[in-house]
Amino acid sequence: MHTSSSLFSPLPTSSTAPCPAPTAASSGLQNIKVDLLVVGASFAGLACARAAALAGLSVMVLEKKTSAGAKLHTTGIIVKDAVDSVPWLAEVPPALVRRIEGVRLYAPNMRHVDLHAPGYWFWATDAPALLDWMVDSARASGVDVRLGTLFEQALWMDGRWEVPVMHGPCITATYIVGADGPHSRVAKALGLSRNTRFLYGVEHEYQGARMAPDLLHCFIDRKLAPGYIGWALDGVGVSQIGLARRMGQDDANALRLAPLLKKIESVVTPGDAPPVAVRAGMIPCGGVLPVVARERALLVGDAAGMVSPVTAGGIHTALQHGERAGEAVARFVRGEVGDPATWFVRSYPRFLLKRSLRWAFDHFQSDWMFNHLLGTPQMRRMAELIYFHRKGGPLPKN
Ligand SMILES: Cc1cc2nc3c(=O)[nH]c(=O)nc-3n(C[C@H](O)[C@H](O)[C@H](O)COP(=O)(O)OP(=O)(O)OC[C@H]3O[C@@H](n4cnc5c(N)ncnc54)[C@H](O)[C@@H]3O)c2cc1C
Numbered sequence: 001m002h003t004s005s006s007l008f009s010p011l012p013t014s015s016t017a018p019c020p021a022p023t024a025a026s027s028g029l030q031n032i033k034v035d036l037l038v039v040g041a042s043f044a045g046l047a048c049a050r051a052a053a054l055a056g057l058s059v060m061v062l063e064k065k066t067s068a069g070a071k072l073h074t075t076g077i078i079v080k081d082a083v084d085s086v087p088w089l090a091e092v093p094p095a096l097v098r099r100i101e102g103v104r105l106y107a108p109n110m111r112h113v114d115l116h117a118p119g120y121w122f123w124a125t126d127a128p129a130l131l132d133w134m135v136d137s138a139r140a141s142g143v144d145v146r147l148g149t150l151f152e153q154a155l156w157m158d159g160r161w162e163v164p165v166m167h168g169p170c171i172t173a174t175y176i177v178g179a180d181g182p183h184s185r186v187a188k189a190l191g192l193s194r195n196t197r198f199l200y201g202v203e204h205e206y207q208g209a210r211m212a213p214d215l216l217h218c219f220i221d222r223k224l225a226p227g228y229i230g231w232a233l234d235g236v237g238v239s240q241i242g243l244a245r246r247m248g249q250d251d252a253n254a255l256r257l258a259p260l261l262k263k264i265e266s267v268v269t270p271g272d273a274p275p276v277a278v279r280a281g282m283i284p285c286g287g288v289l290p291v292v293a294r295e296r297a298l299l300v301g302d303a304a305g306m307v308s309p310v311t312a313g314g315i316h317t318a319l320q321h322g323e324r325a326g327e328a329v330a331r332f333v334r335g336e337v338g339d340p341a342t343w344f345v346r347s348y349p350r351f352l353l354k355r356s357l358r359w360a361f362d363h364f365q366s367d368w369m370f371n372h373l374l375g376t377p378q379m380r381r382m383a384e385l386i387y388f389h390r391k392g393g394p395l396p397k398n
Pocket residue numbers: 039040041042043044045062063064065068073074075076077078149150151152179180181182184185186200201202203242279280281282283300301302303307312313314315316318
């Protein structure tokens with residue numbers, strides 16, 4: 001169990017200013033001062049930046065890719081709890097999402113059960129277009145989003161952060177939020193904890209694949225996807241078929257989609273054409289990291305390890321806690337509360353039950369067990385809890 005003090009680390013300092021004082025030649029044009037600097041223009045970073053800008057802060061986002069929707073590593077499924085709890089999602093254009101009504105869960109021997117919960121559904125999304133829309137929406141709220149801009153370092157100087165950017169301005173910020181994903185550069189630069197336990201996932205996008213529609217098809221198989229599952233769904237404009245597995249040191253090349261496609265060909269066929277795109281990436285699965293904040297800086301989303309250790313879903317928590325982080329930083333900058341680094345991070349999910357389930361799955365995953373127990377009421381209940389579990393609570397008092 002984390003305590004607030006173990007989540008918080010004291011401050012790094014520097015005696016050399018990375019941002020040069022304005023000269024007559026530069027006339028100060030190369031220095032930009034903001035209340036909040038967010039690193040990473042994805043779910044966590046954009047939700048945070050938008051919330052802070054709506055609360056009146058000057059906010060800049062640095063994103064290393066030239067488009068937020070490029071080279072994505074996510075399937076992009078958004079759970080109903082997120083749609084219910086993140087008001088921003090009510091503004092998403094309907095063309096970017098479609099409803100998935102339930103889950104068809106296959107045992108290793110391909111017997112299946114259908115799981116539904118009354119009134120529950122998931123969103124499949126056009127994730128690249130959704131992220132580009134989120135950038136536009138954040139900009140419309142006043143956020144200065146700088147695409148194609150790599151964050152490398154930040155130094156604490158005279159009560160503020162100084163962030164030099166290659167071929168760009170030197171940024172002075174009151175607060176920094178690292179929302180830069182599983183291998184966070186902000187965490188490294190600020191001496192915060194970094195993710196070490198991962199699942200690795202790969203997914204192909206097909207046009208013309210065939211499967212029973214409106215369902216998320218999930219395949220349990222200890223050989224093909226140790227520690228996780230394979231999946232297939234009709235998404236928005238494309239079908240997505242993928243799998244993920246636990247990563248050990250020698251497993252980098254061990255994830256292959258072809259054996260899964262062969263195994264599931266009786267229920268999912270990708271069609272004759274090759275995939276139109278591939279998404280792949282690492283998913284932190286060790287839970288929230290021990291040290292996710294220091295004075296005037298905090299991590300959120302995958303950078304903080306904020307991914308469900310069981311479902312590997314991180315978009316809901318990234319959006320929800322990103323938005324709340326933006327609001328908390330705004331209240332701090334306005335002088336209403338103390339530094340969120342000391343109190344806000346206590347609201348991060350602990351995933352206690354899910355971490356226990358991950359431990360059990362890692363140690364005792366058994367194809368025999370799933371083949372024999374999948375249809376039982378107990379196993380169905382467990383699966384429904386994992387897929388449809390509701391979570392989330394109010395902000396802690398500072
Ligand atoms: C194969 C796969 C499938 C998944 N499917 C789902 C799913 O269906 N549903 C779900 O809920 N979760 C899913 N996840 C997890 C989900 O994608 C993540 O939890 C979520 O994207 C986290 O959002 P984030 O904003 O914290 O970080 P990220 O989405 O990782 O974004 C980090 C951003 O920071 C940028 N960045 C990184 N370093 C720098 C730097 N130095 N300077 C500037 N910018 C930088 C990156 O380019 C990126 O845009 C999946 C993950 C994988 C790998």
